[in-house]
Amino acid sequence: MIYYMLLFIFMLLLTIVNIKAMPKLKRYEPDSKTPQPLISILIPMRNEERNVKRIISSIKGLTYSNLECVILDDQSTDQTRTQLLKEIHGDPRFTIIEGKELREGWVGKVHACHQLSQAANGDYLLFVDADVELKERTLEHTLATAQATKAALLTGFPRFPVKTWLEALVVPLQHVVVFSYLPVVVANRNKMSKASAAHGAFMFIKKETYEAVGGHEAVKSSLVEDVHLAQLFKQKKHRVILANITSHVSCYMYETTEEVWNGFAKNIFVGLGRSAKAVWVLSFFFACYYVLPLPFFIAGIFTGNMLWILPFCIMLFQRFLIDRSAQQKGLLFCTMPASAIVLMLLMNHSMKRERKKQGYEWKGRHYQ
Known part of the structure; x- marks a missing residue:
């Protein structure tokens, strides 16, 4: 669990460096x-x-x-x-x-x-x-x-x-x-x-x-x-x-x-180089980094185990810093686990459309 928490500390520090460097x-x-x-x-x-x-x-x-x-x-x-x-x-x-x-x-x-x-x-x-x-x-x-x-x-x-x-x-x-x-x-x-x-x-x-x-x-x-x-x-x-x-x-x-879904479905798999491996790796990472901390947090509240509580708090603080730098709405950072789940669904949907050669619709035009 300590190594898991160190991942969140590392990601937080990287985000702070990126915010300062941009x-x-x-x-x-x-x-x-x-x-x-x-x-x-x-x-x-x-x-x-x-x-x-x-x-x-x-x-x-x-x-x-x-x-x-x-x-x-x-x-x-x-x-x-x-x-x-x-x-x-x-x-x-x-x-x-x-x-x-x-x-x-x-x-x-x-x-x-x-x-x-x-x-x-x-x-x-x-x-x-x-x-x-x-x-x-x-x-x-x-x-x-x-x-x-x-x-x-x-x-x-x-x-x-x-x-x-x-x-x-x-x-x-x-x-x-x-x-x-x-x-x-x-x-x-x-x-x-x-x-x-x-x-x-x-x-x-x-x-x-x-x-x-x-x-x-x-x-x-x-x-x-x-x-x-x-x-x-x-x-x-x-x-x-x-x-x-x-x-x-x-x-x-x-x-x-509908526009949100179609717009991201058009770009996301192509943006990942049409790589199924990238989709699988990112889906696994997002599940571990953005979704799993929530049940750990809930369990930590009931057991009083701070090591289970901290990853979720660090992840939300990281998102809060990003939203503040991007001038985003105040409490939107609290939705990060749900956002990660939707993003994983979009990545896999975009990949499936590509594999089935269904292409993408945008602005009344069809693209493969």
Whole structure:
């Protein structure tokens, strides 16, 4: 039992190191002698009518002066374009382009991002999802951080406001994975491609480097193009920085429990390299680390055995620190055992769909 408890102490210390090591967006100090580089904000949209008002409003509120925003309407069948025209209302900084027919061998979002990059004029490209909201000084602080760290690609996991019960259980686990298991110091200072994490909702890229590595075309068939693009940058010896952007960027990922389930089912097995072994190992570990401490805790309460009580307390404290760093809801950390169970179910569901060659449905398109 002592060794079991030592595992929790080690994981807690690793999490604290990762929280401290992950850079936050820096304060911007403009140089009056140096012109501001042009930043192109690039947004792929497919049936995003519910998100149009929020994202356009937040971009209009940005204080960075030298920007353009290019939006690709990816053959939407809802009121996306109508809503865009209404919210943009003639603002010359915005351009709407029509998405071309999806080409064979491409994933829809990757194809859209590729078209957006071709239409961009900026020195820097900021790929954001339509469900994102940006604070007013996001561009200044992101640019300053990228320049200070010499990052060719700066990315981060946004703050995730959650509404539905399944979203609350699953979506914040993205921060848990990054802060608990990714060696942030190694990921940010080393060009080892395996030590990479990225989030497609916020990808700030130096255009010159983006074009040199082949851009989205180089990862055209990927369902987790953000991670594969980050790995590609590292393989080409360019610096990738994972930053804590939760103070500036929020992402409203899903509206319904069905969207949550399908969204994670689409990405999770692919993100694990389509490895059944990885699913089994992670399921066993999550059961031991996040679920088993609860019955031990209950037994410890009745027997007065502190060694049985401590693992659960340490695990919850670890999750509390992560949620605080990610600006997540106050008491959500208490649901960690239930979150782990749902994640295990999702991993196995995603793996079974892959093995049965059922593929995945997303945004009205089918992917294998």
